[in-house]
Amino acid sequence: MDYNSIIGHRIAIESLKRAVENGNESHFYIFEGDDGLGKRTIAKVFAKTLLCKEKNNEPCQICSSCRKFDSGNHPDFMEIFPEKGLIKKGVIDQVIRSMAMAPFESEKKVIVIDQAHMMNKEAQNAFLKTLEEPPGYMHIIFITSSAKNLLQTIRSRGQNVKFYPISKEDIVKFLLERDVDMEMANFLSEFTKGSIGKAIRLSESEDFFNTREWVLELIDSLVKGEKWKVFATMDRFTENKDNIQEILEIFLFWFRDLILYKTFQDSDLIINRDKKILLREQSFLDFEKINDIIEKIVKTMEDVQTNVNFQLSIETMLFRIQEEF
Numbered sequence: 214m215d216y217n218s219i220i221g222h223r224i225a226i227e228s229l230k231r232a233v234e235n236g237n238e239s240h241f242y243i244f245e246g247d248d249g250l251g252k253r254t255i256a257k258v259f260a261k262t263l264l265c266k267e268k269n270n271e272p273c274q275i276c277s278s279c280r281k282f283d284s285g286n287h288p289d290f291m292e293i294f295p296e297k298g299l300i301k302k303g304v305i306d307q308v309i310r311s312m313a314m315a316p317f318e319s320e321k322k323v324i325v326i327d328q329a330h331m332m333n334k335e336a337q338n339a340f341l342k343t344l345e346e347p348p349g350y351m352h353i354i355f356i357t358s359s360a361k362n363l364l365q366t367i368r369s370r371g372q373n374v375k376f377y378p379i380s381k382e383d384i385v386k387f388l389l390e391r392d393v394d395m396e397m398a399n400f401l402s403e404f405t406k407g408s409i410g411k412a413i414r415l416s417e418s419e420d421f422f423n424t425r426e427w428v429l430e431l432i433d434s435l436v437k438g439e440k441w442k443v444f445a446t447m448d449r450f451t452e453n454k455d456n457i458q459e460i461l462e463i464f465l466f467w468f469r470d471l472i473l474y475k476t477f478q479d480s481d482l483i484i485n486r487d488k489k490i491l492l493r494e495q496s497f498l499d500f501e502k503i504n505d506i507i508e509k510i511v512k513t514m515e516d517v518q519t520n521v522n523f524q525l526s527i528e529t530m531l532f533r534i535q536e537e538f
């Protein structure tokens with residue numbers, strides 16, 4: 214694991230490297246940015262660098278510290294994750310106790326708190342004092358997609374490192390290197406909105422592409438008036454309840470593309486570029502109808518998140534796509 218395996222984020226990485234070169238690494242970092250951008254990977258490479266015995270701006274990969282880090286049992290590295298969406302005070306108390314013990318293998322210790330905003334208020338308050346005066350050997354990295362949920366008193370103590378979505382060109386380039394074909398690489402770069410983690414996961418997921426084919430076929434039969442499909446297909450939605458947001462995004466991007474197609478015929482903004490024939494076939498839908506469907510899909514995305522009756526929400530959406538045709 215090193216910086217070379219990371220796509221994008223050159224500014225963040227350079228600033229971390231420079232801090233190490235100048236010997237002014239902060240004791241408390243807040244890595245902030247959307248999920249799936251690679252914050253955790255960079256935090257781990259940075260941690261590995263801080264622990265490495267060669268003390269360069271990148272891990273040497275061969276010292277005992279680097280090898281222990283890669284094997285996942287470095288005694289001076291700890292990573293904390295939320296459990297059931299929460300990091301409780303009890304866990305932070307343990308972290309603080311372990312921080313008081315001097316490093317064992319390296320000269321430093323590193324603790325990464327993943328999804329740090331999931332610490333409740335008590336946990337954050339318990340951390341505060343330590344963040345004011347951490348032991349000299351201690352480096353703490355908070356990773357968060359929602360820094361606004363951290364207490365202001367915590368935020369003001371951390372050195373903020375911001376992560377921005379990766380450019381679509383970089384994602385396409387990266388996927389092409391991994392033998393994803395051009396049309397798919399384009400589709401994934403748009404669909405994942407700059408999240409490299411998601412792009413990699415989906416590019417390797419046969420399920421995702423099968424699901425996309427299934428959704429697009431379903432939409433096609435609905436807009437062409439096959440009402441019975443609504444009922445015939447319900448089981449598959451229930452089976453895929455865990456991925457429902459992703460499935461609804463396939464719906465959403467499709468109808469958004471349909472508007473683009475009707476307006477421009479051809480456009481670089483169209484995500485489903487490999488399905489232009491299908492877009493043409495469905496372009497008989499008028500703008501008002503498409504906008505109505507889009508509104509309904511967005512509403513369904515909200516509803517399924519707030520646990521409104523799942524089956525009813527989906528069925529209502531499918532009927533909205535189908536009705537009057």
Ligand SMILES: [Zn+2]
Nearest residue numbers: 265273276279
């Ligand atoms: Zn090393």
